[in-house]
Amino acid sequence: xxxxxxxxxxxxxxxxxxxxxxxxxxxxxxxxxxxxxxxxxxxxxxxxxxxxxxxxxxxxxxxxxxxxxxxxxxxxxxxxxxxxxxxxxxxxxxxxxxxxxxxxxxxxxxxxxxxxxxxxxxxxxxxxxxxxxxxxxxxxxxxxxxxxxxxxxxxxxxxxxxxxxxxxxxxxxxxxxxxxxxxxxxxxxxxxxxxxxxxxxxxxxxxxxxxxxxxxxxxxxxxxxxxxxxxxxxxxxxxxxxxxxxxxxxxxxxxxxxxxxxxxxxxxxxxxxxxxxxxxxxxxxxxxxxxxxxxxxxxxxxxxxxxxxxxxxxxxxxxxxxxxxxxxxxxxxxxxxxxxxxxxxxxxxxxxxxxxxxxxxxxxxxxxxxxxxxxxxxxxxxxxxxxxxxxxxxxxxxxxxxxxxxxxxxxxxxxxxxxxxxxxxxxxxxxxxxxxxxxxxxxxxxxxxxxxxxxxxxxxxxxxxxxxxxxxxxxxxxxxxxxxxxxxxxxxxxxxxxxxxxxxxxxxxxxxxxxxxxxxxxxxxxxxxxxxxxxxxxxxxxxxxxxxxxxxxxxxxxxxxxxxxxxxxxxxxxxxxxxxxxxxxxxxxxxxxxxxxxxxxxxxxxxxxxxxxxxxxxxxxxxxxxxxxxxxxxxxxxxxxxxxxxxxxxxxxxxxxxxxxxxxxxxxxxxxxxxxxxxxxxxxxxxxxxxxxxxxxxxxxxxxxxxxxxxxxxxxxxxxxxxxxxxxxxxxxxxxxxxxxxxxxxxxxxxxxxxxxxxxxxxxxxxxxxxxxxxxx
Amino acid sequence: xxxxxxxxxxxxxxxxxxxxxxxxxxxxxxxxxxxxxxxxxxxxxxxxxxxxxxxxxxxxxxxxxxxxxxxxxxxxxxxxxxxxxxxxxxxxxxxxxxxxxxx
Numbered sequence: 100x101x102x103x104x105x106x107x108x109x110x111x112x113x114x115x116x117x118x119x120x121x122x123x124x125x126x127x128x129x130x131x132x133x134x135x136x137x138x139x140x141x142x143x144x145x146x147x148x149x150x151x152x153x154x155x156x157x158x159x160x161x162x163x164x165x166x167x168x169x170x171x172x173x174x175x176x177x178x179x180x181x182x183x184x185x186x187x188x189x190x191x192x193x194x195x196x197x198x199x200x201x202x203x204x205x206x207x208x209x210x211x212x213x214x215x216x217x218x219x220x221x222x223x224x225x226x227x228x229x230x231x232x233x234x235x236x237x238x239x240x241x242x243x244x245x246x247x248x249x250x251x252x253x254x255x256x257x258x259x260x261x262x263x264x265x266x267x268x269x270x271x272x273x274x275x276x277x278x279x280x281x282x283x284x285x286x287x288x289x290x291x292x293x294x295x296x297x298x299x300x301x302x303x304x305x306x307x308x309x310x311x312x313x314x315x316x317x318x319x320x321x322x323x324x325x326x327x328x329x330x331x332x333x334x335x336x337x338x339x340x341x342x343x344x345x346x347x348x349x350x351x352x353x354x355x356x357x358x359x360x361x362x363x364x365x366x367x368x369x370x371x372x373x374x375x376x377x378x379x380x381x382x383x384x385x386x387x388x389x390x391x392x393x394x395x396x397x398x399x400x401x402x403x404x405x406x407x408x409x410x411x412x413x414x415x416x417x418x419x420x421x422x423x424x425x426x427x428x429x430x431x432x433x434x435x436x437x438x439x440x441x442x443x444x445x446x447x448x449x450x451x452x453x454x455x456x457x458x459x460x461x462x463x464x465x466x467x468x469x470x471x472x473x474x475x476x477x478x479x480x481x482x483x484x485x486x487x488x489x490x491x492x493x494x495x496x497x498x499x500x501x502x503x504x505x506x507x508x509x510x511x512x513x514x515x516x517x518x519x520x521x522x523x524x525x526x527x528x529x530x531x532x533x534x535x536x537x538x539x540x541x542x543x544x545x546x547x548x549x550x551x552x553x554x555x556x557x558x559x560x561x562x563x564x565x566x567x568x569x570x571x572x573x574x575x576x577x578x579x580x581x582x583x584x585x586x587x588x589x590x591x592x593x594x595x596x597x598x599x600x601x602x603x604x605x606x607x608x609x610x611x612x613x614x615x616x617x618x619x620x621x622x623x624x625x626x627x628x629x630x631x632x633x634x635x636x637x638x639x640x641x642x643x644x645x646x647x648x649x650x651x652x653x654x655x656x657x658x659x660x661x662x663x664x665x666x667x668x669x670x671x672x673x674x675x676x677x678x679x680x681x682x683x684x685x686x687x688x689x690x691x692x693x694x695x696x697x698x699x700x701x702x703x704x705x706x707x708x709x710x711x712x713x714x715x716x717x718x719x720x721x722x723x724x725x726x727x728x729x730x731x732x733x734x735x736x737x738x739x740x741x742x743x744x745x746x747x748x749x750x751x752x753x754x755x756x757x758x759x760x761x762x763x764x765x766x767x768x769x770x771x772x773x774x775x776x777x778x779x780x781x782x783x784x785x786x787x788x789x790x791x792x793x794x795x796x797x798x799x800x801x802x803x804x805x806x807x808x809x810x811x812x813x814x815x816x817x818x819x820x821x822x823x824x825x826x827x828x829x830x831x832x833x834x835x836x837x838x839x840x841x842x843x844x845x846x847x848x849x850x851x852x853x854x855x856x857x858x859x860x861x862x863x864x865x866x867x868x869x870x871x872x873x874x875x876x
Numbered sequence: 877x878x879x880x881x882x883x884x885x886x887x888x889x890x891x892x893x894x895x896x897x898x899x900x901x902x903x904x905x906x907x908x909x910x911x912x913x914x915x916x917x918x919x920x921x922x923x924x925x926x927x928x929x930x931x932x933x934x935x936x937x938x939x940x941x942x943x944x945x946x947x948x949x950x951x952x953x954x955x956x957x958x959x960x961x962x963x964x965x966x967x968x969x970x971x972x973x974x975x976x977x978x979x
Contacts, residue, residue, distance in 0.1 A: 707900060717907055747934050759952055766960055
């Protein structure tokens with residue numbers, strides 16, 4: 100299984116070389132065999148007596164992360180969808196993309212995506228799952244932005260990236276929490292520890308995080324806004340990623356974790372609630388679109404909402420209906436996207452207002468679209484798979500067990516009505532999509548190119564998918580036991596056996612379907628009369644605007660905040676640093692009860708010390724108030740001298756010597772520089788600034804004094820100087836203890852001090868000699 | 877005998893203390909000149925005088941502490957004071973300390 104997952108990535112490494120021959124041979128032909136062989140490999144697993152297969156490969160054993168693959172019914176369904184539709188999409192793209200495009204890039208991204216998607220659905224380890232999940236986000240980003248010279252493509256790519264990566268990261272948080280709760284990184288282990296998870300206090304947090312990941316990826320309300328903008332991608336990408344595979348990753352995630360969470364009563368409320376809102380909103384908004392792919396995008400959103408609703412029900416029958424609709428949606432939506440691509444390719448336009456009357460010009464495409472749209476609408480005909488899953492949806496929505504929660508009760512009564520409402524709009528846009536494009540008047544003069552039937556190669560893939568639609572429609576039990584039953588078992592955790600039949604007798608689901616058809620037809624026929632409602636709802640309100648405002652606003656406000664303190668004034672930065680130091684140190688000292696004053700350990704204060712100290716204080720104050728450069732430096736000299744005298748008083752002759760030399764050199768250096776510096780101007784700041792500065796300075800000084808006093812007052816250990824006193828002559832061979840410490844006991848410090856001086860010297864030399872404006876002179 | 881030595885010692889300490897106090901007072905008065913000015917040459921001369929007072933102070937401290945370790949400090953202070961005063965004087969006079977070679 101490892102090879103099946105990684106082969107697309109390996110082949111992708113060779114694509115750049117293969118794409119050099121693209122003038123002779125279309126690069127897609129090489130790629131075609133990759134998903135095809137994966138498809139054939141996984142086809143062998145379809146069996147009524149299928150048992151899950153697990154395989155593990157070591158990756159990071161120390162972190163308990165290994166490439167564990169687990170193939171059960173659900174994974175198998177998704178793997179077959181990914182590789183099967185992947186094959187068809189590759190085939191379609193061979194005819195869709197011209198050889199002048201950058202084919203190498205396209206197929207590298209596509210294969211990357213294929214690996215990522217196979218990895219997502221096969222991984223048993225949550226962190227491996229997350230790795231592949233992010234890879235799908237990145238490859239999807241690259242594919243949406245494939246025509247990167249278009250503004251809209253870049254916008255769509257960025258938007259989808261931001262939203263899906265936001266969800267992906269929160270999902271990672273959920274996974275980490277789950278790992279901590281269960282002590283395992285394997286999903287199957289987690290499922291076996293369902294009780295532990297359900298009793299954990301972090302359960303709501305885990306669910307929120309994981310659901311955010313699933314809802315953003317699967318374009319659920321209100322995160323659906325990236326999907327319509329992702330339609331800027333080439334059509335094969337839209338067909339593959341944004342209808343059949345990637346957007347179902349979130350569905351997969353919910354389905355995968357539904358054995359864990361479905362016992363929790365909020366699972367139904369959140370998943371079904373969001374799902375039903377998405378279903379209604381998506382189908383309602385789809386009617387408003389004028390772009391073929393726009394309609395299909397909102398239709399995808401709404402169908403995903405429908406699958407999500409069914410997953411939220413958590414019953415056996417609902418799980419079965421959900422997987423059935425996953426399969427059905429992938430078939431008819433994939434073909435519809437391809438047909439939309441064909442229309443775009445052959446007429447040069449995707450605007451449904453310009454199209455019309457293409458039935459006679461493009462009869463094959465029209466036939467394919469007819470089956471696709473009618474299946475999507477759920478028209479009750481025995482050869483359309485969409486009808487079966489829609490009726491199952493009605494059926495399971497009527498059959499919900501009751502719980503104690505009030506919200507859940509309300510939802511239970513309203514969901515069947517909302518389902519019918521959403522389906523009515525689904526019917527309307529499906530009819531609009533088909534009849535608006537293929538019947539009515541022709542506007543041939545408005546179209547950029549003269550429409551004609553597509554080349555046969557382009558038609559193969561959608562035709563195969565439509566054949567799939569019809570086969571599943573005619574003999575639904577072909578996929579029932581071998582494939583869907585196992586997938587439903589993986590979701591609900593119990594054996595599921597269901598017989599799909601066209602005819603149930605006169606029961607509620609059938610009446611609901613009939614209501615959908617009747618009201619849908621009425622609404623479609625009179626749609627010109629009521630489309631003004633879109634001016635009212637959503638009117639000018641739009642979630643895209645919210646997104647744009649959040650994005651612009653965050654940029655604007657972060658810039659504002661940054662500009663408010665990063666204004667280039669070093670004085671301000673110093674003030675901020677000092678304030679922060681004061682606040683942090685003061686709070687720390689206060690909370691840890693660090694301020695102590697003890698007087699029992701103090702030496703006697705002598706007169707000379709007091710005098711020297713007062714001289715230094717006076718000189719320091721004089722420096723602050725000096726109005727003249729040279730005066731300031733001369734007064735500062737007094738402080739230096741005072742310090743050396745203090746060293747003398749405290750019996751540190753070496754320090755005093757060094758201090759004197761350094762002081763003299765510093766004065767000389769200051770004088771050297773001051774010649775080139777402007778004279779100190781009289782301080783022009785306002786009194787307020789001055790007093791704020793003074794407060795900061797005084798509090799900083801006071802704090803440091805307090806810290807020093809406290810440090811002196813709380814000695815916990817004796818000094819180690821006894822050792823040096825005893826051993827400086829014995830071991831170091833010198834009577835001058837300071838110097839023995841400097842060069843013997845702690846010589847390495849001295850070494851690096853020397854290095855510092857060397858670097859400073861080199862730096863000064865370099866700064867003086869290597870001036871970039873030297874050549875100008 | 878012992879008694880006389882004791883008295884001498886006390887006398888020495890008292891004398892040294894008085895000297896330290898006097899020199900400190902003179903440093904404080906010189907500090908007034910350094911801060912007040914009014915011109916920079918005033919400050920430079922005052923700084924020089926402070927330095928010389930410091931030499932004396934260090935010498936007195938050395939007497940008080942009965943040590944010869946501080947003699948280096950006194951000598952170094954002398955040299956550095958000289959150099960520093962020359963530098964300041966040159967700066968005040970010509971505006972630079974180190975002349976560039978005239979090439």
